[in-house]
Amino acid sequence: MATLGLIEYQEASPEVRAVYDDIMATRQTDRINNFWKALARDPVALRRTWQSVKEIMAPGALDPLTKEMIYVAVSVTNQCSYCIASHTAAARKAGMTDAMFTELMAVVGMANETNRLVSGYQVEIDEVFKAGS
Amino acid sequence: MATLGLIEYQEASPEVRAVYDDIMATRQTDRINNFWKALARDPVALRRTWQSVKEIMAPGALDPLTKEMIYVAVSVTNQCSYCIASHTAAARKAGMTDAMFTELMAVVGMANETNRLVSGYQVEIDEVFKAGS
Amino acid sequence: MATLGLIEYQEASPEVRAVYDDIMATRQTDRINNFWKALARDPVALRRTWQSVKEIMAPGALDPLTKEMIYVAVSVTNQCSYCIASHTAAARKAGMTDAMFTELMAVVGMANETNRLVSGYQVEIDEVFKAGS
């Protein structure tokens, strides 16, 4: 059970409902994830976090599918069960196929392996990579 | 200095040189990163790791640029300095613009934040996300 | 089920019971958490760990509530479910209100975000921060 419990739409304050409404409209869905219902215990944090997520995940130089896959990559690296489950679902909704998912996993796994090999062998950064862009 | 030192091309065994040659040919470059030079102390690991990286990073359901950005996302989450430096360079070479980089960072940062909010609020996975694909 | 099972008070050796008794007396409770019951398989580790925890969590330059919140912050960052559950309960017992909890989460989330932005942008430490205290 969430630490402070979940706040359902019916019992939500107008401030919280406004955020819930915007989430549903933006995502074209009629349900609110448990994450937002838990965060609603802190209406200011709910608003701030949703505004940030909305701004960051909107189409830009990167398309929404790529952004969702990056979100999955981070969540898998952190081994956050909830985040993996919810963002894998979001990535699928955004168009991720099974083949794209398995390739995503392969890259994430390999990156976690080589990250440690680099550290373990105490490899110094190549001069060419230090020169900035 | 790398734990066991770096192995330069001139001093490399034929087995190691074969891998170096394949890396340079595949990546269309004339230099070898320190990572491979350090790993070359274990020729079997060098071959295995390179074959895996080559297979995983080849174009498939995901394009090479997307893969490199995912690699950066993992490396940033793990805070691996060498990996961030080398894969940011690789992503740029594959076409990552400044705008794509800054959006990538925004998603990675936000994902690391919400991963912890989810854990801290002890949010249970929504039933709909448990139903599998 | 815990790897080596849990050791209940009734079946515990005198050495383990002595630690259990001290835990209950120090914490003014009549129950022992599963953590200690699992660790009791290694009586030396049980004693050492409890002595360290007792010494570290005692009132000092920082008050017990602040210490418990720091414990929660670390556990959330590591995403350790058991630790989050038990130390959130301990922090509440020490006086953490709902408002303190939600602010704690906000700081933890934000710190995890900016930690990655710093790494991803490869920001160098400001000279003024290198000068020591």
Next chain:
Amino acid sequence: MATLGLIEYQEASPEVRAVYDDIMATRQTDRINNFWKALARDPVALRRTWQSVKEIMAPGALDPLTKEMIYVAVSVTNQCSYCIASHTAAARKAGMTDAMFTELMAVVGMANETNRLVSGYQVEIDEVFKAGS
């Protein structure tokens, strides 16, 4: 060198300068940390991140010093060198004494140890901790 370089006040756009001005006014200082100068490459991210940090780190149910120490706890757990250096400095400015710092480190170290003991022994959450608040 930061990936995209640092943006100094003199060369900053009016939008970036406004954020820099607010940072200096809020923190009562006449310098801008490298973190903000690096993030300024993405003015939208600069504004969003600063607004969030400003809102989260303001006095509330938790005092500024406690918040800075929590920030340090997270940064140490993530082993983010820049973040440890800058937030240790900020915590000191907010009143952290040497004795408070060493106690903070002791709690952070112990929490990281017991987090792993819990995971390694595969300890199940006590029923009493599952019952919510």
Next chain:
Amino acid sequence: MATLGLIEYQEASPEVRAVYDDIMATRQTDRINNFWKALARDPVALRRTWQSVKEIMAPGALDPLTKEMIYVAVSVTNQCSYCIASHTAAARKAGMTDAMFTELMAVVGMANETNRLVSGYQVEIDEVFKAGS
């Protein structure tokens, strides 16, 4: 439920069955872990990962038991529940006693503690450790 479901032996393609057969022969068992059944959705990744694991975990300069304990140490540090459960079982099968397990946990716990103390105190690497091998 695994994201893409599990592939049982009966429904597996000849390519996947060949890997399953090799796993069972190498490990002298008649069952396949869920990990491989999940990974089988990507036959190329299944083959590559199994070949790497087989090569790496074979007896060499380090014996199989030591390797399994190192696997457990990493999994505990990453707090990966599945990995801790499966590799603790594998380590026991390879000869790990209860006493070895509890000592393993003590080292893993202590290393996670001192890793953070080192970072938090911002300790510089001793010159003698920089001199390479």
Next chain:
Amino acid sequence: MATLGLIEYQEASPEVRAVYDDIMATRQTDRINNFWKALARDPVALRRTWQSVKEIMAPGALDPLTKEMIYVAVSVTNQCSYCIASHTAAARKAGMTDAMFTELMAVVGMANETNRLVSGYQVEIDEVFKAGS
């Protein structure tokens, strides 16, 4: 520079000197690592941490070399530069050959990869692994 500076033997209090003397006697060396010199700012933490390390790293069910390699495995997974440098040196002193080191790295890298594959594919723990010991 370490946050609170290093305490050299000559300037150390009798309490700190006693710990330094025990470290040098136990490890049969005439130098003290920077880690202990930094921690000496908190004599109680210095004593407690050294006593724990001394107790945990002593020969027992696991030999000192195996323990040092486990320490390296954890430090590499956490990517703690200081810890990798100092414990790799300690492992070598305890008898770790180059071949043992490269195999250690291979296992650590592979474990970090499969830890993420397991999480990413959301693999459930096999019933047989849940049955305890």
